[in-house]
Amino acid sequence: MKPHGLILLGLTFLLCLAACSRDRCVVVLLPHPDGTTGKLIVSNQGGSQLLQEPNLATGIQSAERAPSSPELMGEEKIQEIFGKALLALPPPPIHFLLYFKTNTTELTDGSRKILSKVLPAIADHESTDVSVVGHTDRVGTRDYNFHLALERALLVQKILLHLGIDPQFIEVTSHGEDNPLIQTEDEVREPRNRRVEVVVR
Structure with a gap:
């Protein structure tokens, strides 16, 4: 059976594909590119199924009949049904x-090395959206x-501009102390929270 329509759902930690024909809809949960896999509940009037692998x-x-029991879909079948859609992502x-x-706009030595990877990533993505x-x-x-x-974010922006971006x-914002990677009490030093996040889309 070949699908008549195709639906793509792409979320930060969840990627699923759905192919629908007149008499059946198939939903498959795919791993995120970073290797993680989210969870998806597929439900209708007849019941629901949890996909988490x-x-x-x-x-x-049908709307009245519960979704079928989850089964593993092989890579060949995924490509057969969703190959064109995956290429379009x-x-x-x-x-x-x-x-x-601490308390500076000075990058750590390790981060200076990481910064050198940002420009190639922007070029590879042909990106016009860098946060x-x-x-x-x-x-x-x-x-x-x-x-x-x-000030830290503006420093990184200045470096990227100097590199020709x-x-x-480039969109620059500050979250201050409000969005930590590591939760701490007030006045606690945490090196992993003293950071600038660069996202290349």
């Missing part, structure tokens, strides 16, 4: 984390940390 698939024959975003020394988001740990006031995070492609 890569390449698990379920079928729906845009490349996934690439994330870079750049860390800073640069500054962060801090919770040492200091909220207002101070907002401005420190912004078009300024209209």
